[in-house]
Amino acid sequence: MSTNQSAGRAGQPSSAARQAAAVELLEAVRRELSAVSLPLTLPGAEAARLDIRHALAQLDDYILPRYRSLDAPLLAVVGGSTGAGKSTLVNGLVGHAVTRAGAIRPTTRQPILLHHPDDAAWFEDQRVLPSLSRIRGTVVTAALPAGRAGPTPARSTQDAGAVTSLVLAADPAVPQGIALLDAPDVDSISDDNRRLAGQLLAAADLWIFVTTANRYADAVPWRLLLDAAARDIMVAVVLDRVPPAAEAEVSADLQSMLGREGLGSARLFVVPEVVLDATGMLPADAVAPLRGWLKELAADAAGRAAIARRTLNGTVRALGGRVEAVAEAVAAQHRAAELLTADVSGAYHDAVGRILVATRDGALLRGEVLARWQDFVGTGEFFRAMEQNIGRLRDRMGAFFRGEPTPAVRVETAIETGLQAVILDEAANAAEEADQRWRSDPAGRHLLGTDDLSGTSEGFADAVAAEIRAWQGSLMELIRTEGQDKRSQARWLSFGINGLGAALMIVVFSMTAGLTGLEIGVAGGTAVVGQRVLEAVFGEDAVRRLAKTAREDLQARCERLLQAERRRFLARLDVAGGVPPAALAGQAAALGRLAAAA
Numbered sequence: 001m002s003t004n005q006s007a008g009r010a011g012q013p014s015s016a017a018r019q020a021a022a023v024e025l026l027e028a029v030r031r032e033l034s035a036v037s038l039p040l041t042l043p044g045a046e047a048a049r050l051d052i053r054h055a056l057a058q059l060d061d062y063i064l065p066r067y068r069s070l071d072a073p074l075l076a077v078v079g080g081s082t083g084a085g086k087s088t089l090v091n092g093l094v095g096h097a098v099t100r101a102g103a104i105r106p107t108t109r110q111p112i113l114l115h116h117p118d119d120a121a122w123f124e125d126q127r128v129l130p131s132l133s134r135i136r137g138t139v140v141t142a143a144l145p146a147g148r149a150g151p152t153p154a155r156s157t158q159d160a161g162a163v164t165s166l167v168l169a170a171d172p173a174v175p176q177g178i179a180l181l182d183a184p185d186v187d188s189i190s191d192d193n194r195r196l197a198g199q200l201l202a203a204a205d206l207w208i209f210v211t212t213a214n215r216y217a218d219a220v221p222w223r224l225l226l227d228a229a230a231r232d233i234m235v236a237v238v239l240d241r242v243p244p245a246a247e248a249e250v251s252a253d254l255q256s257m258l259g260r261e262g263l264g265s266a267r268l269f270v271v272p273e274v275v276l277d278a279t280g281m282l283p284a285d286a287v288a289p290l291r292g293w294l295k296e297l298a299a300d301a302a303g304r305a306a307i308a309r310r311t312l313n314g315t316v317r318a319l320g321g322r323v324e325a326v327a328e329a330v331a332a333q334h335r336a337a338e339l340l341t342a343d344v345s346g347a348y349h350d351a352v353g354r355i356l357v358a359t360r361d362g363a364l365l366r367g368e369v370l371a372r373w374q375d376f377v378g379t380g381e382f383f384r385a386m387e388q389n390i391g392r393l394r395d396r397m398g399a400f401f402r403g404e405p406t407p408a409v410r411v412e413t414a415i416e417t418g419l420q421a422v423i424l425d426e427a428a429n430a431a432e433e434a435d436q437r438w439r440s441d442p443a444g445r446h447l448l449g450t451d452d453l454s455g456t457s458e459g460f461a462d463a464v465a466a467e468i469r470a471w472q473g474s475l476m477e478l479i480r481t482e483g484q485d486k487r488s489q490a491r492w493l494s495f496g497i498n499g500l501g502a503a504l505m506i507v508v509f510s511m512t513a514g515l516t517g518l519e520i521g522v523a524g525g526t527a528v529v530g531q532r533v534l535e536a537v538f539g540e541d542a543v544r545r546l547a548k549t550a551r552e553d554l555q556a557r558c559e560r561l562l563q564a565e566r567r568r569f570l571a572r573l574d575v576a577g578g579v580p581p582a583a584l585a586g587q588a589a590a591l592g593r594l595a596a597a598a
Helices: 003-009 015-035 045-068 086-094 117-124 191-202 219-231 244-260 288-299 301-360 367-377 380-388 390-403 406-439 442-448 460-482 486-495 497-508 518-538 540-570 581-597
Strands: 074-080 112-115 133-138 165-170 178-182 206-212 234-242 267-272
Touching: 015 045, 015 301, 015 581, 045 191, 045 301, 074 086, 074 191, 074 288, 074 301, 086 112, 086 178, 086 206, 086 288, 112 117, 117 133, 117 165, 117 178, 178 288, 191 219, 206 219, 219 234, 219 301, 234 244, 234 288, 234 301, 244 267, 267 288, 288 301, 301 406, 301 442, 301 540, 301 581, 406 442, 406 460, 406 497, 406 540, 460 497, 460 540, 497 518, 497 540, 518 540
Parallel strands: 074 178, 074 206, 112 165, 133 165, 206 234, 234 267
Antiparallel strands: 112 178
């Protein structure tokens, strides 16, 4: 009975099932990270964007490929500072020239991956470092031409001009089960080379870090070594070009530094300062300890698997920290977006409120509207007659409506003009307020850029006019529907649809709180006329219902108009459609559990 079968019968998931679950989680993390949007210029946002890029690259280049192929050969990346002797070291490890070494910097323009011929299948596809194209190289071991300094590098069978190509070179001198990758300088003068070096080191199962007796305390390499400590990756440090007299002192100092920074378990190999032979090669005994260590690792399948799992678990744990940091950054974006949304929504909500106040307090009955309504219903003597006899009022109004329909239309037009002016003014005030609030916030200022949203949008005035006319049409439809009853139909027809519509609009706008002096008496009288006429046709309860429905319809239309204006601001905020912070935090916790369980 297999181990997997035994585990399954005991109720525990098999190793294959655990591996599949881990890959599923990691693929989900990758999807979520790819969907994260950090559009707001907040403190820490740029660092979070960089974290996302690094996390996605490491998932693609190392974590997912390694989880899918736990038995693949180890990838040992040889990295270090400019001029530390990486290429010379790699040549010494395989016993002949395979990489370019020389005084011109940067030397390593293309990474070269050396592997045993039987391990070719593991690296020829896009299993690891999928963003790098593959170039098949040929190891050249022929003698150097006369007068040439330095070894002959591996040659590619294609044009190898781009740093995004990975040169693959099969060499039986490389032990099966382990591959060597000669990376560009971590402090290269070329930005592309520095980025590539970081990418390659992030894809390594173990690092062979090369430094010199003069430069072992440099800041750039140590930043990368600290990253290795955080990932718990196995590191071998090669101290190159060490004068024999200084070996004990320099080695002890470097070992002490490694211990203080959490890398006390790193293997330290010393390469003495020696004269290279005529082909630019190190003496065989100079690199014998490192070569022997690599052969031991390659021969120990269980040891290789332990190294791969150790690095993988440490990398997953570090990924969890990155995802948690991204979750915090996304949460900060959501909080900032909520504040910016509240600024805009508050400005336009207040504008709607001011419009509604203007429609309730009698303010719209001033000026042109009041004059046209007076033309429509007559003089003050008419009001007194109405108060004495509502029947006489109905008769006079009916005759007036049948004979003179035009004044009612003039009332509608005056109301449309007055209401349009109020809406336009308040929409402009809201836009100016929202624009000012956003410009006082760095994130909002960045979203606005050079655009000026402090006024209403093009075509807004026409949209307002059309909406008011639609509202007036809906009032006419209300009256028409209410007048379908046979008992009120005759009275409705006698007053006319336009006249009753004008009366209903006046009732809607007749709360006289905003008027003073003579206006109160005049507007109050006009409102009574409209209300009494409607009550004579439909009854008191129906008039209250009609006015309430008309006012609610007007409010809804005003809100829609201003919502469209508000969207000019909010359309620039796409944070809400991104990944919820809680989802990322949950994945960060799941990654922590995955690393701990392993």
